[in-house]
Amino acid sequence: MALKTLLVCLTYRETAEAVMKAAVPLARAQQAHLIGLHTLEAILVYPGIALHLPGSSFSSFNHRQDAEAVEIETIFRKYTENEDFPSEWRLLKAESTTASARIIDCARAADLVVMAKDEANSAQWDQDTVQAQVIRQSGRPVIIVPPGYEGSTIGDNIVLGWSNTREATRAAHDVLTLFSNDSKVSIVRVDHGGGREMEDYAIIDLAAAFDRHGVSAIVSHLDGSGNDVSAVLLRHAFEQGADLIATGAFGHSRFYDFVNGAVTQALLRDAELPVLFSR
Secondary structure, X not given: OOOOEEEEEOOOOOOHHHHHHHHHHHHHHHOOEEEEEEEEOOOOOOOOOOOOOOXXXXXXXXXXXXXXXXXXXXXXXXXHOOOOOOEEEEEEEOOOOOHHHHHHHHHOOOOEEEEEOOOOOOOOXXXXXXXXXXXXXXXXXXXXXXXXXXXXXXXXXXXEEOOOOHHHHHHHHHHXXXXXXXXXXXXXXXXXXXXXXXXXXXXXXXXXXXXHOOOEEEEEEEEOOOOOHXXXXXXXXHHHOOOEEEEEOOXXXXXXXXXXXXXXXXXXXXXXXXXXXXX
16 A cells, blocks of 8 residues: 555654654655644643643743744744645644544545654653654554654664564554565564474464565564663664664553563664654
């Protein structure tokens, strides 16, 4: 299936260019309809909390929001005005809901969502966990782009983190939209001892399925003993010169992730190249 609708979430002025540098080549390669989305946040006042905000605070907040929206739209148009693929700018108000809820609503009709990596020092009101919420709730594959991204292509050299789970299966098939004629894929299973590589029929079948799409797939079983799965994937991607990691996301309960750590959260925090998350 070809990529035809691409939603680009331009949340912060500081990361807008990096996200556009990742999204524009994808839209150009497949002549996809590129939607640039920025959401104006609302000041949320929670019941039971006594809080008085003077009118000047609302006015100042809205003025900053409007000024940043203009700057982000300028960046969007700079990267799309000379392209021949269709593009669309959307400026939405969160109003009584959160910015992430508005993004999720727009994402449901997209083939792929592209967002910036979370900024730890961001002063935004409700953006602290927006990436995780969109990945968990939109039902769409989401590419998270690191700050300062300067890559020219995504999809020529992919590392796919594999396990026999629904989420990993979604990632394997979602990534099909990014393949080009020259794409190569490294399908990686991280084992913690006792792996039986020659009996791993699921990963062998997947490599054969990719081959039918004309994509060269290499199967790798990596030793994860004593290491986090995310660290093994990131190191392998660096060694392979990959332009994208693709993986299933949030395959465990929130309690399990809290107690034992989570591959998804670690990749969201540590990855220095784009990562496609599917759930």
